[in-house]
Amino acid sequence: MCVHPVTCLVSLMTIRYSRCPEVGQSSLASPIASTMRAILLISFLFVSATARAADLTVFVLDRNGKPLQGAVVLVDSSVQGARPAAVMEATVAQEKLRFVPDVTVVGLGAKVNFSNLDTWDHHVILGVMGAGGVYLDPGQNTQFRLAGRLRNKPPASDSKVLSQPGPYLLGCHFHGSMHGHIYVADTPWAKLSGEDGKVMVQGVPEGPARIRIWHPDQIVDGAPTAVLVADNMRTMTISTQIVPVPRKTVPSGDSYFSLAPASSQISVKSLAHTK
Ligand SMILES: [Cu+2]
Numbered sequence: 001m002c003v004h005p006v007t008c009l010v011s012l013m014t015i016r017y018s019r020c021p022e023v024g025q026s027s028l029a030s031p032i033a034s035t036m037r038a039i040l041l042i043s044f045l046f047v048s049a050t051a052r053a054a055d056l057t058v059f060v061l062d063r064n065g066k067p068l069q070g071a072v073v074l075v076d077s078s079v080q081g082a083r084p085a086a087v088m089e090a091t092v093a094q095e096k097l098r099f100v101p102d103v104t105v106v107g108l109g110a111k112v113n114f115s116n117l118d119t120w121d122h123h124v125i126l127g128v129m130g131a132g133g134v135y136l137d138p139g140q141n142t143q144f145r146l147a148g149r150l151r152n153k154p155p156a157s158d159s160k161v162l163s164q165p166g167p168y169l170l171g172c173h174f175h176g177s178m179h180g181h182i183y184v185a186d187t188p189w190a191k192l193s194g195e196d197g198k199v200m201v202q203g204v205p206e207g208p209a210r211i212r213i214w215h216p217d218q219i220v221d222g223a224p225t226a227v228l229v230a231d232n233m234r235t236m237t238i239s240t241q242i243v244p245v246p247r248k249t250v251p252s253g254d255s256y257f258s259l260a261p262a263s264s265q266i267s268v269k270s271l272a273h274t275k
Helices: 005-018 024-029 031-049 262-272
Strands: 053-061 072-076 089-095 098-100 103-107 110-116 122-128 142-146 157-162 166-171 180-185 189-192 198-205 207-214 225-229 235-239
Touching (some): 072 180, 072 198, 103 110, 103 189, 110 142, 142 157, 189 198, 207 235
Parallel strands (some): 053 235, 103 180
Antiparallel strands (some): 053 198, 089 098, 122 142, 166 180, 207 225
């Protein structure tokens, strides 16, 4: 199918005159020709009413002008057009005393699976995140414990459906330094920035839109940025006031059965026995 109204009209005219060179227009009076013309006309009207879409590249910068990794970029658009499918299932692992990935972006109502890949127990404390990086209402948190993994056995797992938009905080009673984040997006255009602070948001209808940024280390929500998505406006840079907290590097070694440093093992075991 043609993708632009003008192209569509040209296609319609081409078919009209190229299919019946000998008999001319009189043949178009037949029922088949009339049906074809009606289909093409409907297609033309449909395409005319649907905006073209663009792939939007956004660079997110921190307060010091450096690329901001781990920022959730959300694009809102009320322009009519196709919407991409949201991510409706994801997995967060507990590995080497970390939540991996440390930020996960899913759609509203998505199912998130949690698996403990370490050989010691962890909790999953899951709750809506408030300002300042704490649980909004600890009394409303979901909590469950996942046993440490045994060799040749599948990891302990559980899942939760997240039906409230916005950021969720993950934690563990045993290991206070373990924190993870899940962002439940209320728009189908939601992506996580990489090391270069860059995201590509695909299939945004051309026209007015706004961009929101969220990051685990932000103090307050920033103001949305209004944009006009068009042929000549597909790349933009957004500066934020966010100062990211340096993340710990992941220890190397076997993913499932590497052990924590000796001091951590003692700490983990003694804590485990108090529970
Ligand atoms: Cu833990």
